[in-house]
Amino acid sequence: MGQYVYTYPIWPLRRLLVIALVLLLMGGCTRPAPTATAIPPGASARASATASPVGTASPPAAAAPAGPTIVAAAPAVSPSPTPRPVEPTAISTSARSGPGVILLSIDGAGADVIASYSAAGVMPNLARLAQMGAVARHAVSIYPTLTAAAQSSIATGSLPRRTGIVSNRFHLAKDSFYWYQDGFSMALADAEPVWKTAQRAGLRTAAVFFVGGQPDLPKQLADYTVGYGKRDIYSNQIKVAFTEAAAWENAPRSYSPARQGYVPLVSRGATIATLLLLATDTSDNGRADYDVFYLCEKPAITPACAALKSDGAFASFVVNSRIVSGADFKITNADLSRFTLFQSGVYYNTAAPAELVRGVNQKFGFFPPSPDYYALEHDWITAEDYLQMARRQSDYQMNVAIWVWQTYAPQLMFAYQPAIDEAQHQFLLVSPDQPGYTAAKAQTFEAYRRTAARIVDDNLGRLLAALDLNQTTLIVVSDHGMAPIKAEVNVNTLLQQAGLLKLYAGKTDVDVPNTEAIAFASGAAAHVYVNVKGREAAGIVAEKDAAAVVEKIAALLRGATDPKTRQPLFGRVVERAGLAELGLDSPASGDLYVEAAAGYTLTDGRGVAELVTPTAYYGQHGYDPNRPELRAIFVAAGRGIKPGAIEPVRLIDVAPTIARLLGFAPAASVDGRAIEPALK
Template sequence: MSKKYIIAICLSMIFSLAPAASAIEQNNKVILLSVDGMRNDLTLQYMQDGSLPHIQSLAESGIAAEHSITVTPSLTAPSHAAMATGALPSETGMVSNKWQDPEEPLARKENAFKENLDKIPLWEEARKSGKVTATVLFPGANPSADEKGDYSVYYGETLAEHSYEKLSFEPAGRLDSVPKSFSPVMEAKIPVQLKDASNLHLSLLAVDTIDDSEKKYDTFILRDAEELNKDVGQTKNQEWGAFPLKINDENAGFWYKVKANENLEESYFYQTEIKSAVFGGPEEFEEEIIDQFGFFPVQEDVKAFEEGWISRKEYEEIGARFADWVSDVTLHIKDKYKPDLLMAYIPHIDHESHHFLLENPRQPGYSKEKSAEYMDYVKWSYRVADSVVGRITDSLGKNDHFLLASDHGMEPVHSILAPNQLLKEKGYLKMGGDGKIDKNNSDAYAVASGSAAQVYLNKNLPDKEKEELKKELVSLFEKFSVVAPISLKGLGHDLKAISDSVSEKSLQSFKDKTNQFFTYLPGSRIYPYEIVTAAKTVTSHPNAGELLLMAAPGYMMGSKLTDPVQPTKELGSHGGDPRRKELKAVFMATGPAIKAGGIIGPVSTLDIAPTVYNLLDLPAPGFVEGQVIKEAIKKDK
């Protein structure tokens, strides 16, 4: 055989193999799970005590960053926008969780979670490049928006509030499809007020299925009073029941529980909120999800727990049910539709930490016993996240990459600031005769979210007046101070935090905790508006205010007109300086292109998007400001 034929055969073999190699690369898949509010330091603590076995295994099989720093302000919407795009709030438009409508003079707020991103997110950019993408509750991935994945599930609306009603039973009227009862069947009427729809009228039948010559009502049947023939199933006393609904052609439903004694004299009916979800995908996608996994459940009901309507066990069952639904739907999409990029989100840690992060003796209601109880509640939410991580890691195939990230941490707070009260006292904010803000005659208004607040100036003011007003407001907030409360336990807490920072070899934390100790010495003055800056220098976007306020550790912001400083009901907050220890986030990754078993240096939430593009073998858009986390990726990738 001549040399030219041998060369031709070799070349043909090389070219025939090239597409196969490319196909292997293109088979890379990425799953990104965002766990809202997951603190880096608490995650490490719970990993060390064995509470998070699946997250521990994830870190050991791949990489874990020393910590992750999010954008400023450290809030959910800006941070998730940074994850999804690799761009700063000045580019995405997500300057806060809520902001002033740029088209209005003052006091009309917009909800960031319903708004479009100004930069193309991962799921849309990858889709444009021919990848199949899916999102499950990921903030910003609203199927109603212009940019969406091939398969999307997102939060809808609250269609009805939760309730806890005392029941009044009477002999039942119409009895269709009712099991045999050894006592007269009794009926209670339950009205459910719906938003933007006709109210529900429910009928609850009580049945005695125990043949013992005594009245022992143990079985309950819930029906729509206007559709008595509809089969909705039945539940036992003190057991959960589900009631699916169609409201204005939307799939919805609620979970409920009857709490009654055997003779029905003391009987109560607990009903969760009724929520809807928004679906994006093929025509049959929504019905497929509802048929297999049921209606979109409520994610929590802390008010019902605090009011004593439900027990802690029942409260946790509600949270676990939501986590299971999200996990089920996420893994169903993964297995059936095999997306190249799948981005999901769970909120449990954020929610639990806002309500129960009781760590500091300066916090309202603090005691060692109560702190231990509440921190167990917080740890439960981390275990929920761990179970979701476990289900995802169990599902991973040979080409799957799994990234675990959080958007921010969470710090304990003891006081809430009222920037609008300061503005009102100085005459910058004026009230109308109806008790509402006079938006036309006010010069400034603060929109608070967590530990941050955007201060907006009336857009009708001349530019020269605005510049003078900005200087006055900076001075107002920078000079505001309060006397440090005397708290020996609080100072002891600060000293321990200093000691911990030395053990952790964290210079930033050492500086922060040392400053905090001296700030709180008796007689010292605390300046709670720690960072006051011209917001346009941080987030030069029309959605941003002229000033950005961020609170000192221990403080959060409020929009209401109250005392300038008062004890807070919320125990955990975020939005402040993302470099603070408690506000640092989490990043871990595993997969065939990820190095194994190592701790890498700090990363940024801005680095997540370019890293995902790299794993998917896609070029990152020009607006991306983050960097590929090269320390995490194998060199031969």
């Protein structure tokens, strides 16, 4: 999700063990539609914020060039692979005055799934919170059930018609016709986050990794804002060629001749920096068993190096100490003749004010990489690795949230946990009509999903341990559930086959002067835009002819079927006149809004020959929020909450409920209302 690529040298950052930090704290969403279009800065990779964006990788790099011959020197102590946690400097601490509210959003947590996990003991902390507080039968999300749109509505209490966030990715008429905007990084249109309303009421606020709370959206800043991490470099599977090593400073003893290789960090085809990798053999067994590898900036073992082991454990490395960006590395083949190294995306933190980003970096290090679905689907990493990445990121996010709550004492804080969404996208294998289904595989994947639920519940437990519920209200919601999928529908292929979308010969670039329509998809939802003259900068469809083009597209969509099964591919096709009923009557919405039929998801890839293609993953959202699988959760406990079961609520009701709990009037743009049955 990073916007910039840095080409200056890598600078070392000294690092020590983080055990003291962990003990201290323990005491106390969609996949990309494949496209060759230029991607806007900050564009998300998924329907969820991890999106982020988040975890996409570039193609494997070629083998690294062999380097100069160097020789191992004297032994040294193995360095820690993680950044040194030091107490932040110049941190303003405050005592909390009056009551507080924390909202925790659990991405992708469907009501039925969470109820079953709570009953089965998988999520005991959430079950305990529910016993103490108010629990809705379920929460109704918004159209579409996508993270950027739904989280924006949670934060504001407003429908997409007011937030302007009508999807995870969508087109604006001011942009080139082939261009889309990223809903995760867009400013709100005519709505206001409840933390801004609270600020005007004199309350101190915080938004920690929450959609809409980013330092590059200055009009939406909470008093203390930690943005979702920015990606500087995509992930990679790197082939490393080794040569005889010589002249390493402070090198450890190796029972076989030490070997050296080069590790390039590649972004968009360009090598940004090159690291060194020293292979050592620590086993005095008469065989060449290289088992410990040192990743360093230069031929010297220092605390800034990362020690990687042949058993495949992850190790962290600070790539740039000025912005504190870093990546996690893992050996995926330790045979020096076929050696491969997985490099996660390189991420860094953003936060405001400046002292906050300094504090987060000093205390917790760089933002951990998102679980990498591209790497998983290309067999660079295992499912266990994927879940380990989810654990590291979720733990980090909760560590930071608890620290912000305790250090800055906000009276209102929004926080976020993504692991359930990340696991359900990859592992929601529940039906024999899904590709690769076997009963045994389905059982294994269910265990993976439960692991993700435990990750989130463990972090909820740590948050509960840090709170006084006599003075604080904890509200736990989700933005949507998840539904199983079996195939992808390439919406732009349908438009291209009908002659409505034109591409330059042999390319995937849009021939805008000859294109009448284009689709932008996120998850199971898509907006289709007509290239109307006078609205679009290079429009070609006369306004008087636009309705006929829309009707033609609607007929195509409604008549589209799976070539193999003859099943309809689209479950909902809505023209602009019908968008008000869905809360989607925004200038950012398409001339048509499309939703995939059950079992299918949508992509906006261009130049794809087949209308329907296999999917490499198993769960998606973006469908009708009233579908049982897509229903969200609402649980609240603590100050001002009346315990007991309540009828379904709407996610747009959460923000005005927060306003009621903290004693200020909601913004005029709020579409929801306070959840009275949950309040004392």
